[in-house]
Amino acid sequence: MIRQSLCAALLMAAGAVGLASVAQAAVDPKNPDWPCVQKKVENLSPTAIWDGPAIDEHKNWFSAEKIPALVTKLASRRVPLEKATAAIDQFAASVPEADRDVQLTKVFAGLFDTVNTQRRSIIGGIEKYQRSQKSRAQELEQQGVNLANLRGDIVVDDTAAVPESEEEQKLYWAGRIFQERQANIPIACELPAVLEERLFALTQHIRSKMSK
Template sequence: MIRSCTLSLLALGLLAGPALAQPKGDPDWPCVQRKVSTLSPGTVWTGPDLAEAGAWGDDFEAAQLAQKIASRRTPLNEVDPLLDAFGETAGAEKGKRLTRVFAGVFEVLNGERNKVIAGIGRYAQGQRRMAERIRDEADKISATKDGPSAQDARDMPKEASELETKFAWDRRIFQERSQSLTYVCEVPTLLEQRLGEIARKIQARL
């Protein structure tokens, strides 16, 4: 039984230190992608100064457009006609108003990205706690199975049977959550890419 539990733990990667996929400097960052805690507009924007354009939230039409094109429900191929329509009615301050649109898009997407990164951190903490619990369960199963009362498998104590059931269930949950990491870890990068693409579209119209 010890060998069986050990193999199960090795399959989960639980015996190699941290409970997550790869060793990282930040134990709460389980992703292969490098962690960038927050973005600055300058990473994607080379247009006019955002502060000089004025508060984007005070420009109703600019704010409305920013929120619409920042949303991932809006396909990127629909952003161009939306920007063109806005530019046609923006008036003499077209440049400033388009800059406000970008400021709004940046704030919305950066805020969403920050929430995702915080969620990944909580996710990693939960996985680490579950990994520790699975290790404890494996140790208890081994101790129970190797006890004097367990010489005959047919006389396996009820406690050991319940522990094995819990161990198998926790292991399954851990593996399923680990598999979902691939998608979760891609979300910050996808948001960065969307932000960069929208920035290029807006700058092309200044």
């Protein structure tokens, strides 16, 4: 048994390293709520991955027959890439050659719009999640300070895996949950790139079925 300040014990229990990492998480000062090492690119440019006909005139792709259902299938990460490319092959084969390039351009226009929307939603979700984590970190730190001020110094068993008092335990487990949530952020940060890779692969396959 040793004597420590309650504040130090609670900060240890809540995961001081995890709390500090939130405050330092923003990589880009221009985007303080963006915690990812990947650069924030909210909107993709079609010309970066598409060298086919312009898609501006195909904004009504969703009204074309068969294309909305195909786009939904292609954009779904639950559909393996092999099945997605097979669906493109099947669609291309069903369209008369004279109209194939136009219809496949519509498919790309729909796929690009859909994936771009998905990415924006994910990016917005990551930033919302990060704001929540920042707020929660401040709450946990303040709870530790308040409890320390209320109770002063106590005897702490430094061999205990979990603080023994009810107040300490609550803060300890809140800190553990916080750190587990924080560990999910790098995983979420990979999702925009995953969507981009799938979009690029499918775009290349669509182009391979076009004559020009």
